[in-house]
Amino acid sequence: MTADSKPKTVLYRVLRFEPEGSSNPRWQEYTIPYTSGLTVLDGLWVIKEGVDPSLVWRSSCRMGICGSCGMFINGLPRLSCNTQISELGSSTVExxxxxxxxxxxxxxxxxGPMFDHHQALSPFILRPDREELEKPTAEYYQSSAEMERYLQFSYCIKCASCIAACPTVATDPVYSGPMPLAQAQRYNTDTRDDGFDIRKLALRGPQGPxxxxxxxxxxxxxxxxxxxxKAIQLLRRDLVADYLRLRRPTPPAAVVEKPDDIARRPDIPEAPPATV
Amino acid sequence: MLESRGHPNRLGMRGWLFGGRWGPDRYLYSLHRITGLGLLLYFAMHIILTSSRALGQGAWEESMARVSGPLFVIGEYLVFVAFAFHAINGLRLALAEVGFGVGKPIEPIYPYRTALDEQRPIVVVAMILVALLIVVGGLDFFVWH
Amino acid sequence: MQDQKLWTWHLAAGLVILVLLGLHMAIMHLDAALGIFNPSGGHPIDWANVVARGQTLFFSVTYVLLLGVALFHGLYGLRNILLELAPGPGLKTAISWLLIITGVALFVLGTWAAWKAHQVALGGVLV
Known part of the structure; x- marks a missing residue:
């Protein structure tokens, strides 16, 4: 047997905390075998299934979509399912x-505090025509270019990595933090939305950008x-422009009116009857 | 106030300066803060000291004599360095914080390109300018006099 | 007061300071390289130069402008840093008032000095 064929191992240093006791969080070490393609989350499962079933964390989808498994891994907040141990460049995973x-x-x-802030900034479409919102009759007009103004910010999965990284949030519980502010900008720039003045009530104070x-x-x-x-700086631009009365509010996008003088093309068959 | 439901884990003031393996913009932020506080402290003392010019030549020269000597020259040079950094970085921030030079929203395609990448060339130019000012100021302080 | 308002003025004040303090620093510390506004030569803080600048209305006015603008910019920045430390509501009010009083006191002192020095400088020439 050569040295290369010996199974490689990974040392996990995990911060443990039991709320039942009065003790402070403490580091606990586990050594597990390394297999190719092992993610940090996979390693945690290996520990839980084979070494220490009392280890607790949050995770769900294992593919970077649900945003549950944000952890502080080797000095940076990351999704543990999205982080390969090989990319850490170290055989110790903290x-x-x-x-x-x-x-x-x-x-x-x-x-909880992050979602309280998120909720306080009305992260949903606000418009005057409540009836249409509750029981929509048709779609709202929005061009692709208008959609691209907020699309990037709508990919947020609320994993809280940004809040963990923010130096202001490190001391200040009043400041909303990056995620809620980015979401405020996402809805402010949506052409279907008319809630700038309502969100401004919170954003102009210390919760704001x-x-x-x-x-x-x-x-x-x-x-x-x-x-x-980027979202926060663009949000701040709008709010500064608003204070200087340079911001021109636009009415929210209108409902697409159904054309009434059209007929179905003869070569398109009728939809099959509904099954449920 | 938000009620604590577990073990408190805010980084606190440690998180302002150091919270992990952070990037260069984090250190620019810290430096901007430190130089700002330093300049404010100097500014308050400067107002009080230079007010003596209202009392005529004698009072002025007396107060200027009190802050002469190599130690004060070095201190003043540090103020100049802090000013150079705070001014140039502040101009960069003033533009960036109202959305100039951070880029438009884009489709996030891996590898992600963020506002920090948009800022990177601006940061490099700004820091070269700061270095130039510091060198020219240093020559003026210590060589050309 | 609303941060939307104060921060916008903080930004505007920063830009004014950039120009005025840039000029001030150039006069005071790049004198060997530029040598501007030091009519009697020598060091920029020699009394003759101080008088020469104090005589002009431009310097007297911009001194007061720079004083006020820089005090606002600096003290609002300090307030921002202090409030980020999450003080309680009472302490928060105390910080705001302490900074306002400090700012006003320093502004009054500096304005008095600039005005008086302007008089002294003008008088020095006339007598």
Missing amino acids: VAPLPNFDILRDLVPDL WRCHFAGECSRVCPKGVDPA
């Missing part, structure tokens, strides 16, 4: 819960390329 959130247990952060100093960490760590730093 896993801690996302900072700037209270630790509920082991690797589980309390994301004013305590962003463009350290840029949120954009660096975002696993979906949402670029919250």
Whole structure:
């Protein structure tokens, strides 16, 4: 047997915390065999199934879509399912819960404050025609170019990596943080939306983008390329323009009116009857 | 206030300066803060000290004599360095923070291109300008006099 | 007060400072390279130069403008940093008032000095 054929191992250092005791979080070490393609999340499963079943974390989809498994891995907030151990460039994997959130247990952060901020900025379409919103009769007009103005920010999966990276949130619980502000910008720039003045009530105060100093960490760590730093600067541009009365509000996109003088092309068959 | 439901884990002031393996923009942010605080402290003392010129030549020369000497020259040079950084980086931030030079929203296709990548050439030019100012200022402070 | 308002003025103040303090720094610290506004030669803080600048209305006015604008910019920046430390509501009000009082006091002192120095400089020439 040569040295190369010996199974390689990975050392996991995991921050453990039990809320039942009065003890502080402590580091615990596990050594597991390395297999090709092992992600940080896979390694945690190996530990839970074979070594220590008491280890707790949040995860779901294993493919970077659900945003549950954000963790502080080797000095950066990342999605553990999206992080290959081989890309860390180290045989030691240090896993801690996302900072700037209270630790509920082991690797589980309390994301509640982030979602409170998110909710406070009305992250949904606000328009005067409530009836049409509740019982839509048709679509709203929106061009592809108009959609691209917010599409990037709508890829956010609320994994809280940006909040964990933000230096302002590190001390300030009042500041909304990158994710909620990026989502405010996402809905402000949506042409179907008319809620700028309502969101402004919160955004003009200390919850708003004013305590962003463009350290840029949120954009660096975002696993979906949402670029919250860009969203915050664009949001601030709109709010500054609004204060200087340079912002020209546009009415929200109108409902597409159904043409009434059309007939079905004869070569297109009727849809089959509904089965449910 | 938000109620704590677990073990508090905010990074605190440590997170301003150092929170992990961060990028260059994080350090520019820290430097901007430190130079700003330094300039403000100097500015307050500067106002008080230079007010002596209202009392005529004697008072002025007396107060200027109190802050002469090599240690004060080095201190003043540090103020100049802080000013050079805070001014140039501040101009960059003033433009970026109202959305100039951060780019338009794009389709996030891997590898992601963020506002930081848009800023990178601007940061490099700004830091070269800062370095030039620091060198010219240094020559003026210590060589040409 | 609303940060939307204050931050916009913070930004505008920064741009004014960039011009005025740039000029101030160029006069004071790049004198060997540029040598502007030092009519009697020598060091920019020699009394003769101070008088020469104090005589012109331009310098007296821009000194006061720079003073006010820079105090606002600096103290709002300091307030921002302090409020990011999440003080309680009482402490927050105390910080705001302390900074306002400090700012006004320094502004009054500096304005008095600029005005008085302008008088002294003019008088120095006439007598």
